[in-house]
Structures are given as structure tokens and as C-alpha cells.
Amino acid sequence: MFRFLVLVYMAVAITSSLPVDESKQYPRFIEIPGGDGQLHKVDLEEQPDIELLSEITRNPANNLYLLFTRRNPRSAQTLVMNDIDSILSSNFNPYVPTVVIAHGWLSNQNSDLNPVIRDAYLDKSDVNVIVLDWRRLAISGYVTAASGVPAVGRGLGLFLEFVSRVTGASYGSMHLVGFSLGSHLVGNAGRQLGGRLARITALDPAGPLWVYNSNRVSANDAIYVEGIHTNGGMVGLGLGSAIGHADFFPNGGVTQPGCYTPICDHNRAWEFFASSVTHNHLIGxxxxxxxxxxxxxxxxxxxxxxxxxxxxxxxxxxxxxxxGRRYPF
Structure with missing residues (x-):
């Protein structure tokens, strides 16, 4: 009998730490981290702000597209949807790769992941880095923000279509990188472009409201789609199930060395990614x-x-x- 109870306990412990599968169910009330580094209590059954969602859907120009290159590595140039001069007068180079970074909930252009990933790229090679600031929606309630992600993603897709048409930049030279809700955002951008983008990297794609959501990032959204899952599990903040062509589960994909909070585990996804751009040393x-x-x-x-x-x-x-526990991991 004792051996049986031990086996049952072990099975439960292992199951609770497994990467998420499609049976995952979130409670109605959950604490979700924002870009401010704090946990916020969220009611996943609250009604979204329909007026804001309608505005976001009508006007994708609500979003900021901020260009950084080796000629302006710290001072952004603003690219404007349907404004040809804003593109042609900028430092955008259609002959080098373009990387787009999309933040998550309660975040903006100044959130930590943007300069860290930007600098990793620009310190290594000559690229266009475009930071997407979608704070107009991202600072709203979680349910509203999640509901509007597909529209923002489609807007990003339309913007990249405009840039390609104006400059001749190939979709095959574009890599979209999204964190948390931003993962699903860039997935929808890729879908808008018929999956023709070279690559999408989804950094711990958000789990709440996305387990069964047909608008979540998927392998159809780009030629190559990669997921990096750092806080899955039965109570994790990210999706623990595979979403792309290749999916990585660092240290098991639930908790991370050196982390003691879900926020730290969640953020490790973009920290790992930035380090991998520099060193390309994390082998699965x-x-x-x-x-x-x-x-x-x-x-x-x-x-x-x-x-x-x-x-x-x-x-x-x-x-x-x-x-490892600390950079470069």
C-alpha cells in the first residue's frame, strides 16, 4: 500500500510539471505579469472593451513602428503606415535582414526586452530592427488586449506589405519575434502575409485565453516557426504545447534555474533568445x-x-x- 501511494504521488508530481497540453484549463481568476514586472489579478471572463477593439480594428496606424539600424542604434526613426516618405527618408535598408520585435501585455517600446534584443542584433550584424509599440491596446485589460491581438497582428502584416512594396524588401528577409501576447500577434501578422515570412520566433507564447484559440501562433504562419517555452506546466503563464515547426523547452519548460517567480520564468524566454543571437550556444x-x-x-x-x-x-x-542560472546561460 505504501509503495502504491508513493507511485501515485510521483505520478502527480511529474504530471504537474509536464509541459502544457490541450487539456489545460485556467481558473477564472489568475495573476498574470505585465511589462511593469508586477503580477496583476485578471478575470478571464470579464467583458472586453468593445469600443477600443473597434478602434484598433479600424485603424492599425495606432501602432508605432520604430526603426533602429547601425546608423541610428539608440535613436529611433518612426516609420508610418502608408507614408512613403517616412520609409524612403529613413535608414531602412531593403538589402539586409529585417527583425520585428513585439512586446507583451502592459508593455511598450521601453520595456526591457526591446533594447536587449535590439542590441544583440545590432552588435552582431547589419540589420533593420523594428520595435512595434502597440501600447494603445497593450495597456488595456488583459481580456481586451488578448481579444485585439489578431487585429494588431493583421495591421503589422499590412505594414510589412507596405514596406515591401515601397522598398522591394523580400518577405524572405523578415524575422518576427514576439513575446507572450506578442507571440500570437506576430503569428497573425505572418498569417496576413500568407505564411511567406522567413521566420517567426514565439517567446513563451501567452497561455490564458489561447489554449483553444484558433488565432494563436502556429506553424502555418511563416516558412519556419519556432517556440521557446519557459513557463508552461499546469499553472504556467505560457503555452507549454508545441506551436511551431520546432519547439524548445529549456530546463523542462516550466521553471528556470535562478528564478523564483513566474515572472522570471516567463521573461527567461526573451533573455535566452537574446543570448542565443549573440552566442548561438544553446543546443537542444x-x-x-x-x-x-x-x-x-x-x-x-x-x-x-x-x-x-x-x-x-x-x-x-x-x-x-x-x-545555466545567469547570462549567457
Missing amino acids: TECTSSTQITLNTCRGSRILPMGNDDLNKRGFGRYRVNT
Whole structure:
């Protein structure tokens, strides 16, 4: 009897730490982190702000598109939808890769992930970095923000279509990077462009309201879609299920070394990614089951680097990566 109870306890413990699957259910009231570094109590059944959503849907120009290049690495140039002069008079170079960074809930252009990822790219190579500031919607309630993500994503897609038409920049030179709600945003941008973008990287894509949501980021949204999951699990803030061609579950995909809060675990996704752009050193081993991911027993025949800036990256499957506690991890 004692052995049976021990086995039951172990099974429950392992199950609670497994990456999320489609059976995950969030409670009505949940604490979700914002870009301010705080947890906010959210009612997932509250009514969204219909007036704001209508405005966002009608006018994608509500969003700011801020260009950084090696000629202006710290001082942004504002690119404006349907304003040809704003593009042609800027430092945008259609002959180098373009990286778009999309923040999450309660965040803006000044949130930590933007300068960290921007600097990682510009310190390494000559690229266009466009920071998407969608604070007009992102500072609203979580349910409203999540409801408006598809419209903002479509607006981003239309903006990139405009940039491509004006400059000749190829969709094959574009990489969209989104964090949390921003992951689903860039997925919708890629969908707007028929999946023709070179790459999408989803950094711990948001879980609440997205488990069964057909508008969530998926493998159809770009030629190559990668997910990096750092806070999945039964009570995690991110989706723990695979969403792309290749999905990575650092340290099991639920909690991260050196972290003691869900906010830290969640943010590790963009911290890992920025480090991988610089060093390309986080190598994943293929896993055949969620249990292998959790128990660190992945022995697949394939290995694949997590993250990095490779526009032509290809891979498929689920991978575990083991990291250190602090940068460069």
C-alpha cells in the first residue's frame, strides 16, 4: 500500500510539471505579469472593451513602428503606415535582414526586452530592427488586449506589405519575434502575409485565453516557426504545447534555474533568445515525449540550436535545452 501511494504521488508530481497540453484549463481568476514586472489579478471572463477593439480594428496606424539600424542604434526613426516618405527618408535598408520585435501585455517600446534584443542584433550584424509599440491596446485589460491581438497582428502584416512594396524588401528577409501576447500577434501578422515570412520566433507564447484559440501562433504562419517555452506546466503563464515547426523547452519548460517567480520564468524566454543571437550556444536535444522533456531523458538523434538569428533555419520536433542560472546561460 505504501509503495502504491508513493507511485501515485510521483505520478502527480511529474504530471504537474509536464509541459502544457490541450487539456489545460485556467481558473477564472489568475495573476498574470505585465511589462511593469508586477503580477496583476485578471478575470478571464470579464467583458472586453468593445469600443477600443473597434478602434484598433479600424485603424492599425495606432501602432508605432520604430526603426533602429547601425546608423541610428539608440535613436529611433518612426516609420508610418502608408507614408512613403517616412520609409524612403529613413535608414531602412531593403538589402539586409529585417527583425520585428513585439512586446507583451502592459508593455511598450521601453520595456526591457526591446533594447536587449535590439542590441544583440545590432552588435552582431547589419540589420533593420523594428520595435512595434502597440501600447494603445497593450495597456488595456488583459481580456481586451488578448481579444485585439489578431487585429494588431493583421495591421503589422499590412505594414510589412507596405514596406515591401515601397522598398522591394523580400518577405524572405523578415524575422518576427514576439513575446507572450506578442507571440500570437506576430503569428497573425505572418498569417496576413500568407505564411511567406522567413521566420517567426514565439517567446513563451501567452497561455490564458489561447489554449483553444484558433488565432494563436502556429506553424502555418511563416516558412519556419519556432517556440521557446519557459513557463508552461499546469499553472504556467505560457503555452507549454508545441506551436511551431520546432519547439524548445529549456530546463523542462516550466521553471528556470535562478528564478523564483513566474515572472522570471516567463521573461527567461526573451533573455535566452537574446543570448542565443549573440552566442548561438544553446543546443537542444530531440525528445519523443513530454515525460522525456520533464525528466531530462531526451535521447533523440537530432540536435538543433535554440533561437539565434539564422533566417534560413530549419528544423522540426520538440527539444530540451539545459541552461545555466545567469547570462549567457
